[in-house]
Amino acid sequence: MNIEEYAQSLRSKEWQDKREAILKRDDNTCQKCGRRGFSYRSFKISGYSELDELMKECSVDGQSISTFLKSVEWKDKTYIPMKDFETKYVKGKRWIVSFKDDSNERPFSFAADDYPIHPSYIKYEKQDLKVWHNHFNGNYGVRFYAFKLFGYYGHSNYVLLSKDNGDISIYINGIFFCFKQSKLGIFRYIAFDFATLHVHHKLYIENREPWQYKDENLITLCSDCHAEIHKTETTPLLSETGHVIYSDLPICDRCDGRGELPQYKYYMNGICFKCHGTGVLLLTDNKQ
Numbered sequence: 001m002n003i004e005e006y007a008q009s010l011r012s013k014e015w016q017d018k019r020e021a022i023l024k025r026d027d028n029t030c031q032k033c034g035r036r037g038f039s040y041r042s043f044k045i046s047g048y049s050e051l052d053e054l055m056k057e058c059s060v061d062g063q064s065i066s067t068f069l070k071s072v073e074w075k076d077k078t079y080i081p082m083k084d085f086e087t088k089y090v091k092g093k094r095w096i097v098s099f100k101d102d103s104n105e106r107p108f109s110f111a112a113d114d115y116p117i118h119p120s121y122i123k124y125e126k127q128d129l130k131v132w133h134n135h136f137n138g139n140y141g142v143r144f145y146a147f148k149l150f151g152y153y154g155h156s157n158y159v160l161l162s163k164d165n166g167d168i169s170i171y172i173n174g175i176f177f178c179f180k181q182s183k184l185g186i187f188r189y190i191a192f193d194f195a196t197l198h199v200h201h202k203l204y205i206e207n208r209e210p211w212q213y214k215d216e217n218l219i220t221l222c223s224d225c226h227a228e229i230h231k232t233e234t235t236p237l238l239s240e241t242g243h244v245i246y247s248d249l250p251i252c253d254r255c256d257g258r259g260e261l262p263q264y265k266y267y268m269n270g271i272c273f274k275c276h277g278t279g280v281l282l283l284t285d286n287k288q
Contacts, residue, residue, distance in 0.1 A: 018211035037195030113154020195222035230257035
């Protein structure tokens with residue numbers, strides 16, 4: 001199997017299912033540094049309790065995420081029509097809903113199963129909210145908004161992570177919550193910062209599809225640790241009978257073993273097209 005065929009395999013349903021199983025097994029956590037993260041921009045959650053588990057590194061004004069969100073008091077009773085309402089259908093049978101509000105220059109966005117014809121909301125907001133993040137060991141100021149939505153958006157609950165500014169949007173049971181980075185916050189390591197997760201193959205076997213490996217040969221790593229492990233540990237290529245073809249596959253010289261190029265995060269999550277996200281160069285086409 002050459003690199004182009006392997007790239008096609010990485011887009012298959014079989015690999016996506018295997019990948020999700022490994023991420024779930026490893027609790028969406030890098031097994032080297034312990035950072036939590038998610039591999040896709042939006043994902044489903046069951047409700048408040050799962051949100052606490054997924055964001056257990058964070059507390060808001062000294063409370064758990066769910067306790068804080070449930071404490072929102074809706075003083076206004078009048079629903080406001082959404083401005084510049086837009087929807088975009090994305091992979092995974094979900095919609096990204098976007099709209100503008102006079103209180104913020106950037107649009108608000110969240111994920112949902114569906115959307116109504118005449119969307120409107122009741123709003124709550126709080127400025128300079130104090131969020132504690134264990135990974136970065138500090139308090140960060142963010143702006144918080146909550147919108148009680150009028151209309152049908154489907155039965156599923158979602159988290160949506162911004163691809164460029166670090167905002168995190170949560171949709172649960174008809175309510176949309178949004179944490180936006182404060183102008184006083186730090187630029188990259190914002191209050192809610194999740195690692196980009198990869199499923200790393202500890203070894204490769206000639207002519208084997210990426211999902212045809214034992215679970216013990218697959219591990220969840222963040223992009224930083226993925227690059228580091230390719231520099232500090234060997235990644236062998238074996239024959240179908242178990243003989244060593246290459247004792248250590250070379251690191252991709254385009255992404256330096258990361259499997260992604262952060263400057264191209266806006267397109268296909270920044271995947272490196274030279275190694276197709278593996279971090280190494282598979283040399284099955286040109287054995288020496």
